[in-house]
Amino acid sequence: MSHLPVLIPVTLLFSAFIIPLAGFLKRDLAFAIALIGASLSFVFSALGLLAVIPGGELRYHLGGWIPPVGIEYALDVLSAFMATVVTFVGTLALLYSRRSILQEVPERFVPMYALAMLLLAGLAGIIVTADLFNLFVFLEIASISAYALMAVGDERGCVASFRYLILGSIAGSFYVLGVGFLYFSTGSLNMADVAQRLPNLHDSRAIVAAATLIFIALGLKMALFPLHLWLPDVYSYAPSAVT
C-alpha cells in the first residue's frame, strides 16, 4: 500500500513541530526547515498526482482499519492536483515571505513559520482526507492557525482576527452539526460510504438540514456572497506575506 496520501499532511505537521525547536538554536534554521518541509510535501503530492493520472486512486487506511470503521485518506486526480497546487503555492509563498516578514515583524520570525506550516498542513489535510469528521479537525487546524497568523500584525489586526474567529467558529460548529445529522441518519462518516447510502434517504428532512448546515458553514469559510463580511478587514490588517 502506498503511503503518499498520508505523507503529504504529516510532513507539514512534523516540520511545524520542529520549527520552534530549531528556532531556539538558530533563526534561519526555522526558515530552512519550513522550506524543506513544504517542498518535500510538494514532491509527495506531485508523485501522488503522477501515480493517479493513469487512472485509479490511492487509498490509505490509518492504523490499518478498514474504511467504514477506520479513517481513510484518499488521493484521486482532483485531490492530488489540488494538493500539488496548494503545496506549490505554499512553498513559493514561504520563499517570498522571508524578506517581507523580516521587514514587517522581525521579532516573530520563528512562530510565523510554525503557524504557516500548520496552516498548510490543515489545508493539505482537508484535501486528502476522506472522512467527514477528520475534515472538521483539519478545517479547525487551518482556521486556528489562520486566526493567529492574522493577529501577528498590529492591534487592528487583532480586532479583525477576533471577528474572523467568531464567524469561523460559527461556521465550524455548523459544519459539525451538519455532520452530526448526516452521521445519525446514515451511520457512517466515510465520504464514499455516505455517498453510497444517501440516495436511499433523499426525502429525509435530517439530510436536507445537514446539507443546509454544511453549505452555510463552507460558505462562511470561503466568504461566499452574503457571508463575506469578515474578509476585507482581515486582508487589510494582516501582514502582507500571510495574505
Added chain:
Amino acid sequence: MNAAIADYNYLMTATLLVIGLYGMVGKRNLLKKVIGMNIFQTAIFLFFIQGATKPGATVPVWDARISGEAAGYINPLPHVLILTAIVVSVATTGVALALLLTIYRRYGSLEEGTILERMKQSS
C-alpha cells in the same frame, strides 16, 4: 407535540444553541461573544452525546453479561468525536482569549463600540 415532549432533551439543546448564537452575534462585549461561543459549542457536544444513547443500553465497556451483543451498548463513536471537538473548542477559546488580551492592552476596553471609536482616533 407529543414527540416534542418525548424528546425534550433535543429542545433544550436547541435552546442552548440559540442562546449561544445570540451571544455571539447580538452581544457587543467581546468577552460575552467568547462565552456565547462556548455555550454554542457545548450545545453541539450535547447533541452528539444524546444521539449516542439507546434505550436499555449501557456504557460501551466489555460486560460479560451482555458479551458481544452490540444492542446492549450505547454507540461509543460520538463520544470519541466529541472528545476531539472539545480539544478543538479549547484551542479556539485559547486563541480568542489571547487576542482579547492584546486588544484590551491596546484599547483599554472590550466593548465593541469603544474599540471602534479608539481605532478611528488613533488612525
